[in-house]
Amino acid sequence: xxxxxxxxxxxxxxxxxxxxxxxxxxxxxxxxxxxxxxxxxxxxxxxxxxxxxxxxxxxxxxxxxxxxxxxxxxxxxxxxxxxxxxxxxxxxxxxxxxxxxxxxxxxxxxxxxxxxxxxxxxxxxxxxxxxxxxxxxxxxxxxxxxxxxxxxxxxxxxxxxxxxxxxxxxxxxxxxxxxxxxxxxxxxxxxxxxxxxxxxxxxxxxxxxxxxxxxxxxx
Amino acid sequence: xxxxxxxxxxxxxxxxxxxxxxxxxxxxxxxxxxxxxxxxxxxxxxxxxxxxxxxxxxxxxxxxxxxxxxxxxxxxxxxxxxxxxxxxxxxxxxxxxxxxxxxxxxxxxxxxxxxxxxxxxxxxxxxxxxxxxxxxxxxxxxxxxxxxxxxxxxxxxxxxxxxxxxxxxxxxxxxxxxxxxxxxxxxxxxxxxxxxxxxxxxxxxxxxxxxxxxxxxxxxxxxxxxxxxxxxxxxxxxxxxxxxxxxxxxxxxxxxxxxxxxxxxxxxxxxxxxxxxxxxxxxxxxxxxxxxxxxxxxxxxxxxx
Ligand SMILES: Nc1ncnc2c1ncn2[C@@H]1O[C@H](COP(=O)(O)OP(=O)(O)OP(=O)(O)O)[C@@H](O)[C@H]1O
Ligand SMILES: [Mg+2]
Numbered sequence: 232x233x234x235x236x237x238x239x240x241x242x243x244x245x246x247x248x249x250x251x252x253x254x255x256x257x258x259x260x261x262x263x264x265x266x267x268x269x270x271x272x273x274x275x276x277x278x279x280x281x282x283x284x285x286x287x288x289x290x291x292x293x294x295x296x297x298x299x300x301x302x303x304x305x306x307x308x309x310x311x312x313x314x315x316x317x318x319x320x321x322x323x324x325x326x327x328x329x330x331x332x333x334x335x336x337x338x339x340x341x342x343x344x345x346x347x348x349x350x351x352x353x354x355x356x357x358x359x360x361x362x363x364x365x366x367x368x369x370x371x372x373x374x375x376x377x378x379x380x381x382x383x384x385x386x387x388x389x390x391x392x393x394x395x396x397x398x399x400x401x402x403x404x405x406x407x408x409x410x411x412x413x414x415x416x417x418x419x420x421x422x423x424x425x426x427x428x429x430x431x432x433x434x435x436x437x438x439x440x441x442x443x444x445x446x447x448x449x450x
Numbered sequence: 451x452x453x454x455x456x457x458x459x460x461x462x463x464x465x466x467x468x469x470x471x472x473x474x475x476x477x478x479x480x481x482x483x484x485x486x487x488x489x490x491x492x493x494x495x496x497x498x499x500x501x502x503x504x505x506x507x508x509x510x511x512x513x514x515x516x517x518x519x520x521x522x523x524x525x526x527x528x529x530x531x532x533x534x535x536x537x538x539x540x541x542x543x544x545x546x547x548x549x550x551x552x553x554x555x556x557x558x559x560x561x562x563x564x565x566x567x568x569x570x571x572x573x574x575x576x577x578x579x580x581x582x583x584x585x586x587x588x589x590x591x592x593x594x595x596x597x598x599x600x601x602x603x604x605x606x607x608x609x610x611x612x613x614x615x616x617x618x619x620x621x622x623x624x625x626x627x628x629x630x631x632x633x634x635x636x637x638x639x640x641x642x643x644x645x646x647x648x649x650x651x652x653x654x655x656x657x658x659x660x661x662x663x664x665x666x667x668x669x670x671x672x673x674x675x676x677x678x679x680x681x682x683x684x685x686x687x688x689x690x691x692x693x694x695x696x697x698x699x700x701x702x703x704x705x706x707x708x709x710x711x712x713x714x715x716x717x718x719x720x721x722x723x724x725x726x727x728x729x730x731x732x733x734x735x736x737x738x739x740x741x742x743x744x745x746x747x748x749x750x751x752x753x754x755x
Binding site for chain 2: 278308316
């Protein structure tokens with residue numbers, strides 16, 4: 232999936248321009264960038280949920296799902312009811328895998344709870360399950376680690392690796408450099424004028440981290 | 451459904467039947483022309499009460515769901531007051547057409563909805579804007595109604611003068627509403643999700659929301675033409691049932707409707723018979739009856755906090 236010369240603005244306020252890049256299939260790509268640099272905006276555009284001011288996005292027959300960095304539920308809804316939405320068009324054989332994902336994210340005992348009565352981390356796990364259970368082949372996850380404790384950050388990492396081996400493609404945004412180094416093949420640094428992309432080991436070096444994330448030392 | 455839910459539904463339903471029968475036959479033996487009274491006065495009034503309960507309850511669920519604002523109903527954003535104002539205007543300008551007041555009310559409710567959709571609904575993710583803007587509109591309509599009706603001595607807020615023509619129009623409007631409902635109700639639960647998610651599910655949310663809001667505005671406008679505005683009734687009924695049953699939007703609808711009908715029946719029974727033969731305004735009685743329910747709701751919320 233490729234995109235060229237994307238430009239984003241809210242009203243008269245420009246967020247970024249001339250953003251060009253490619254999401255490589257069956258890999259994990261991580262977007263890094265300071266708050267407000269436009270990571271969410273870029274993901275919304277790639278998911279066709281927001282129109283770019285200018286530019287082109289080429290999506291080849293792949294279904295795509297975007298998980299926002301925060302999701303609200305507006306009425307009474309149990310975890311089970313939410314997750315059932317995802318198997319509307321699923322075959323029997325998928326249901327087993329379905330239950331595995333629910334179990335891994337520690338949701339089996341929470342299935343009958345109202346989503347709004349769960350803690351922040353529990354809610355995030357519910358939404359991660361919702362994302363993993365989508366039929367889409369490309370998943371865009373916006374800050375998936377938010378609210379997760381150490382244990383579930385690890386669970387999430389393992390699920391990422393496993394789903395990738397099943398042929399899925401991931402684009403995730405993170406603020407955790409070490410997690411990015413561990414989980415992704417490609418890293419993008421988002422700046423207002425350009426997208427700096429490359430293989431993780433080549434691009435995730437001290438100099439780039441200091442420069443693009445606007446910090447003066449790593450500690 | 452759990453047993454507790456079944457039980458409460460059964461109780462509310464029985465309550466409705468009891469009140470309906472009571473309204474038909476209470477103090478009827480003292481009347482010489484009792485058949486005429488039942489057929490010409492009590493029966494149309496009773497049927498209209500059922501429609502009123504349906505309209506108040508359903509419209510609240512639909513508006514709260516489609517706007518993703520649980521604490522909101524058609525009275526709070528001016529739809530009911532708009533219908534009431536239109537009826538007041540008609541009373542002053544062309545009183546002869548008042549026999550079609552239910553239809554006029556429905557049209558007024560819908561026009562009001564369209565006005566809201568072209569203005570403050572555009573900012574529906576700004577809660578305060580929606581609630582304060584809606585309330586301003588409601589109060590503005592209310593003030594105009596007061597000014598208009600001050601000299602004419604118009605008092606149309608009792609269900610005592612419901613005619614068979616009113617009932618016929620309400621039935622027709624309800625029928626149209628049912629057709630819209632059948633096409634769109636299966637999407638109702640998805641309004642618990644954020645817009646980003648319904649979009650990704652491929653649901654044409656704008657179209658579904660419009661249809662569901664049209665049902666709400668048409669029904670509420672129609673019954674308000676006769677009953678007058680009952681502020682907060684819908685939101686109290688909807689929220690009380692939500693807190694009590696813990697059911698999602700669609701599953702809650704029958705409960706909300708039956709509870710709302712029960713409230714209207716109770717209010718009109720009180721309005722009709724407590725100082726018999728003097729009538730009290732039904733909408734005011736309904737508001738008074740719902741005050742304890744509102745307090746209960748507040749108490750449950752405070753416990754949750
Ligand atoms: N709905 C909106 N209306 C106006 N401006 C917006 C809107 N959403 C985002 N912005 C602005 O666009 C810029 C980019 O926002 P975006 O949410 O894409 O950043 P981000 O990189 O995802 O930040 P974070 O790390 O905090 O999630 C910010 O400056 C923000 O103020
Ligand atoms: Mg963001």
